[in-house]
Amino acid sequence: MRLFVDFVPVLIWALLAIALVIIMLLASWVLRPHVLQNSEKLSTYECGEEPIGPARITYPYNYLVYTVLFVVVDVMGAFLWLLAASSLRTSEAVVWQTLIFVVIIMVGIGFVMKMLPQAFLDGKETLQLYREAKAAQEKAVETHGR
Amino acid sequence: MGGNAMQTEIEFLIDLFEQVEFFLIAGLVLILAYLALEHKDIVYAVFFFGFMASMCAGFFLLLDAPFIAGMQIAVYTGGISALMIFGVLLLPRAQDSSLEVIQSPLARKIGLRLSVVVMGISAAMALIFPWPETVPEGAPELSQSLEGLAVWLWGTHGIYVQIIALILLTSLVGAIAILKMEKAESFESIIGEFGIEADPTLDDEVEPETVDDVELDAVDAPAEVAEE
Amino acid sequence: MIPLINFLVVAFMLIGLGAYGMIVKRNLIRILIGAEIMGNGVNIALVAFALYSDVFSYTAQGLVILVISVAAAHTAVALVLMLMFNKRYGTVDLGQPVDTEE
Numbered sequence: 001m002r003l004f005v006d007f008v009p010v011l012i013w014a015l016l017a018i019a020l021v022i023i024m025l026l027a028s029w030v031l032r033p034h035v036l037q038n039s040e041k042l043s044t045y046e047c048g049e050e051p052i053g054p055a056r057i058t059y060p061y062n063y064l065v066y067t068v069l070f071v072v073v074d075v076m077g078a079f080l081w082l083l084a085a086s087s088l089r090t091s092e093a094v095v096w097q098t099l100i101f102v103v104i105i106m107v108g109i110g111f112v113m114k115m116l117p118q119a120f121l122d123g124k125e126t127l128q129l130y131r132e133a134k135a136a137q138e139k140a141v142e143t144h145g146r
Numbered sequence: 147m148g149g150n151a152m153q154t155e156i157e158f159l160i161d162l163f164e165q166v167e168f169f170l171i172a173g174l175v176l177i178l179a180y181l182a183l184e185h186k187d188i189v190y191a192v193f194f195f196g197f198m199a200s201m202c203a204g205f206f207l208l209l210d211a212p213f214i215a216g217m218q219i220a221v222y223t224g225g226i227s228a229l230m231i232f233g234v235l236l237l238p239r240a241q242d243s244s245l246e247v248i249q250s251p252l253a254r255k256i257g258l259r260l261s262v263v264v265m266g267i268s269a270a271m272a273l274i275f276p277w278p279e280t281v282p283e284g285a286p287e288l289s290q291s292l293e294g295l296a297v298w299l300w301g302t303h304g305i306y307v308q309i310i311a312l313i314l315l316t317s318l319v320g321a322i323a324i325l326k327m328e329k330a331e332s333f334e335s336i337i338g339e340f341g342i343e344a345d346p347t348l349d350d351e352v353e354p355e356t357v358d359d360v361e362l363d364a365v366d367a368p369a370e371v372a373e374e
Numbered sequence: 375m376i377p378l379i380n381f382l383v384v385a386f387m388l389i390g391l392g393a394y395g396m397i398v399k400r401n402l403i404r405i406l407i408g409a410e411i412m413g414n415g416v417n418i419a420l421v422a423f424a425l426y427s428d429v430f431s432y433t434a435q436g437l438v439i440l441v442i443s444v445a446a447a448h449t450a451v452a453l454v455l456m457l458m459f460n461k462r463y464g465t466v467d468l469g470q471p472v473d474t475e476e
Contacts, residue, residue, distance in 0.1 A: 071225035086296030104311040108318035119325040257398035265390030298432035317447035
């Protein structure tokens with residue numbers, strides 16, 4: 001139970017960090033000019049053109065794959081942290097087990113790195129999909145306007 | 147003696163501090179969990195969930211488990227919460243606030259009663275067996291607890307680590323395989339290494355020759371057989 | 375010394391909240407959040423029982439490590455499946471009737 005008393009400095013530091021963020025946000029809210037916003041000011045910026053519809057095309061899946069990779073490596077790192085903070089890191093049998101553990105996960109990461117270009121749309125396919133979407137949208141505008 | 151009275155007074159203060167801390171963290175965790183489920187905006191809900199995971203690490207510190215607390219923050223707040231935020235950003239329809247609760251109040255009441263039943267069953271199953279009230283004397287010191295846990299996990303029960311490695315491998319392979327098969331279904335002109343092929347009907351402007359040549363060099367016989 | 379029942383009450387309330395989130399909510403992401411809240415409640419209960427026992431052993435803490443790792447792996451696969459669901463049906467809402475074409 002003394003563990004929590006040892007971590008009180010961490011608590012104070014966390015409270016100070018939260019207070020710092022709040023003070024910075026409040027200061028910027030106080031100091032900036034308050035003008036009215038209209039819908040044209042709040043709309044998204046697209047290099048001067050009119051935005052064609054919601055800017056939410058869901059093809060960048062590789063960001064999700066990298067995050068999954070990060071989570072897997074994070075769990076592996078937690079296990080290795082436990083091993084490194086103990087006296088077992090120099091025992092021979094445990095070192096072999098660690099090697100097997102790391103190799104199994106590296107096989108998975110190698111597979112992901114190899115197959116990643118085939119799992120999402122690259123430039124040419126994205127261009128083709130965009131052309132098809134734009135053609136379909138123009139056709140819809142035509143039939144709607146008629 | 148004066149020193150003895152001072153000692154017990156400090157211990158009393160520390161005990162009171164612990165009680166206050168426990169109720170503070172418990173209240174925060176429950177409020178954040180409720181907000182994570184009930185807030186209209188999904189991005190706020192996921193952020194509240196990440197914050198709640200950090201508060202649960204405080205619980206683990208109260209329970210003398212520093213490694214579990216560190217792993218909770220690293221994996222839950224740093225990994226799973228970021229993963230869910232990415233998922234929410236990639237799913238634009240999830241950010242509509244119109245779809246929240248099952249519309250019929252009867253289903254909502256049944257759901258509430260069912261969750262209370264789940265809670266009651268888990269509480270009953272846990273409280274059937276008698277549990278001691280105090281911490282035993284064999285509880286280890288802080289500097290030894292990581293050592294003891296490492297000996298348990300990597301030493302005597304080392305097979306669990308390899309099982310976790312296989313589970314992580316499965317999740318990686320599964321994620322990539324699902325994305326790849328989905329892409330092969332939705333877009334016709336793909337020649338892949340799993341043998342998922344179709345007629346390459348690309349545009350004339352998109353230079354089909356280079357794409358086909360590169361892919362056909364990698365896969366010789368099945369591509370030519372299926373291309374007729 | 376904080377009595378064990380305090381920790382258990384919080385753990386069971388988290389389990390109840392997680393079950394409520396998984397049963398009542400329609401949005402897929404909220405169901406996932408409910409599953410994770412339930413996992414957190416179970417972890418708290420396990421570590422509480424690890425500490426307040428007659429003979430101290432690290433079994434429950436090792437089990438909590440395994441539960442956290444498996445939860446991380448299954449959240450990743452669940453999110454990928456949700457992406458496929460969204461691509462197939464166009465929405466993340468479970469309440470709408472899904473049309474079974476093809």
